[in-house]
Amino acid sequence: MLGAIALLLQPNAAWIETAYANGVYPSWEHAAFTITHPVPWSLGDLAAVLGIAAIAWLIVVFARRRRRAWRDVGMLLLNCAAIAGLYAIWFELSWGWNYARAPLETRVRFD
Numbered sequence: 001m002l003g004a005i006a007l008l009l010q011p012n013a014a015w016i017e018t019a020y021a022n023g024v025y026p027s028w029e030h031a032a033f034t035i036t037h038p039v040p041w042s043l044g045d046l047a048a049v050l051g052i053a054a055i056a057w058l059i060v061v062f063a064r065r066r067r068r069a070w071r072d073v074g075m076l077l078l079n080c081a082a083i084a085g086l087y088a089i090w091f092e093l094s095w096g097w098n099y100a101r102a103p104l105e106t107r108v109r110f111d
Contacts, residue, residue: 059076062076
């Protein structure tokens, strides 16, 4: 649910510019770069593989159960949606809000 809210509700451009793009994001980017620079893959790639593996594991556990009820199907779907929601929140906070920034022409003075 929070993942859907994170994707649907975007902060206004002024807040994104001051508090996110010129506030929290540079620190986050520096920390993420420091952690991931020594490895030959991106943090996003690793997170995607882990998420896919978690969903695959949930499906395998579900498929191996001898008795399945509609409740089990619902729990499987809910768990998969929770993982997808975490990825939506992670994407929005780690990069996605940069897409909602004001256009460059409005932020930079041209001669």
